[in-house]
Amino acid sequence: MNASAASDAVRDYDVIVIGAGPVGENVAERARAAGLSSVIVERELLGGECSFWACEPSKALLRPVVARADALRVPGLRKAVAGPLDVDAVLAHRDKMASYWKDESQVDWLDSVDVDLIRGHGRLDGPRRVAVHTEDGDVVRLAARHAVVLSTGTSAALPRIPGLDTVRAWSSREATSAEQAPSRLAVVGGGVVAVEMATAWQALGSQVTLLVREDRLLQRMEPFVGELVADGLREAGVDIRYATSVASLRRADGEVRIDLANGRELAADEILLATGRAPRTADVGLETVGLTPGDWLAVDDTFRVTAVPDGWLYAVGDVNGRALLTHQGKYQARIAGAVIGARAKGEPVDDSRWGAHIATADSTAVPQVVFTVPEVAAVGLTTQEAERTGRRVDVVDYDIGRVAGAHQYGEGYRGKARMLVDPDRGTVVGVTFVGPGTGELLHAATIAIAGEVPLERLWHAVPAFPTISEVWLRLLETYRG
Structure with a gap:
């Protein structure tokens, strides 16, 4: 009641x-x-x-972007989906979600x-x-x-930037609920919100400039993740600027003027601050x-x-x-x-x-999907975390594009899988996938880690052919040598 x-x-x-x-x-x-x-x-x-402002609306914005990117690789579909997205329809579906x-x-x-x-x-x-x-x-x-x-x-944790209170900056809330695409959108940050919203709004008609303080995207994930996501963003037309910080902001003549720490200036119609929580x-x-x-x-x-x-x-x-x-x-x-x-x-x-x-x-099996092009799925330890904590692991890499199931996604599949193995216990302690469709691989990885499934038992978990889940078999084969 x-x-x-x-x-x-x-x-x-x-x-x-x-x-x-x-x-x-x-x-x-x-x-x-x-x-x-x-x-x-x-x-x-x-x-x-x-x-209302995160998972549901953001994924409603991103799903058409990812689906079109997948379709563009499939022979027979490329011409049918080559045009721009129906922005009004995407936003209407977002509102419904x-x-x-x-x-x-x-x-x-x-x-x-x-x-x-x-x-x-x-x-x-x-x-x-x-x-x-x-x-x-x-x-x-x-x-x-x-x-x-x-x-x-x-x-949203907003940084202390002179002039911030004068520009009506977007946080993640405004980024997922905006009624139209700004012509020029500056995104400050290199984490999940930054790359997802850059992916969405670039595809919906904005020219996105991504201002990243660090030297790569998605710092908490494996380095190859940021590299492949950056490649996808650039192919979509996003301007990525690394080692770039904002010194001050002001709004003049209806646009946001962004003074950068390197002395340069950037103009945008809106600015999204995706700088943490x-x-x-x-x-x-x-x-x-x-x-x-x-x-x-x-x-x-x-x-x-x-x-x-x-x-x-x-x-x-x-x-x-x-x-x-x-x-x-x-x-x-x-x-x-x-x-x-x-x-x-x-x-x-x-x-x-x-x-x-x-x-x-x-602490052991936190799964996360980043809905970019390509998609990212990760659970458990990364290589950097293992090194930082002194955890001994064996690193196993495999090119997902070599799996037969990847060919069914169309031409030019690019992706990578990394599995971290505890050599003493013979169990998987971390998995990262990058590539189309990899989000649906994640729960299997989560079960392997949370259940501490021995590698000798994973050999008997037979992946269906031809699916990209066959990458599990290839990882095990690579580890065994």
Whole structure:
């Protein structure tokens, strides 16, 4: 039910969740399924960043771009798809995928699982207490018998650039919800948001200039990833400038004037700052429980906030900084909900029930897909991470274009696979794929790593012919020599 009306009385619930993105919704639902009364507090749209400004709309923008790139390689299709994208149709589909920025269906779902909703700005108000400031100026006061869960996510971390407040810069929100393609778009950053939005808007009609402070794209991934993605962006017409920083900004005559640290100037119609994320904890009442506003929230492997005594405060999803991905946040939510339910019943929390009470994937098997041309899929360690942590690994590389299934994708397939093997245990600890269709290979890699499947067993996982999943067999053959 919608519990938005104000009251002087304190309302008691077993579990209070602040933040109704996919993560908060999952925690509240899991706690309710465990028999606990639950309420969720949200000041914006139910469904959060992922549903309205990130995962759903961004992939709706990118899917036509990737599909056309795939079709252009297939004999018999090239002429049919050689023209520009229907931008109006792409944006209309994006709007549909973002539910037209309305959350009625999410409200209906919350009602169906018997979780209460209070719309407003929720803040901690001391141990186990939350005060919700509603839009009409009322304050609803809540008390939790067992747990308060912060799932407030992150927002764009904007750099301190002189003149930033004068140019109305885009963050990821504006980049995924814009109503038309700017003629010239400057993108600052070299990470996932930067390369995905450069891919999308270049294909939708913008001339994109990518300003990258580092010397390559996607720094946290294998070096060949950034190289192949950069090749794809350049082929699409993106101007990539490495070792380039922004010194100052100003808007004049309707355009953004960008002064670069190297003394040059660049003009654009819009500028997107894709420079990282910051936790949304500046105004959630952390100071009332001895924490510092604006900080990431350190948690244990059951998602209890370690700095708060008595174990009643949990932080789930991006706000804890462990793995800033929606699917990882939902994984955390499932664990946290199970943990809260078990502790409320006095049950021990250990690795029973398939390990449902202890998070392990955040450190060993975090899968991620980057929806560029070519596509990127990675899980587990990279070579750099292994070197930095002193982990001994064997590196196995294979050209995916040599696999028979790659030829079915058309002419000129370019891609690479890397598998990292722990030679002592004989298990896979990291996999990276780059190339068309590789996102669908990722779950097999995740299972191999999370399940610690021995290489001798992987030999008996037979890939279908002719698919690019046959790259697994080629990697194993290459490793065996």
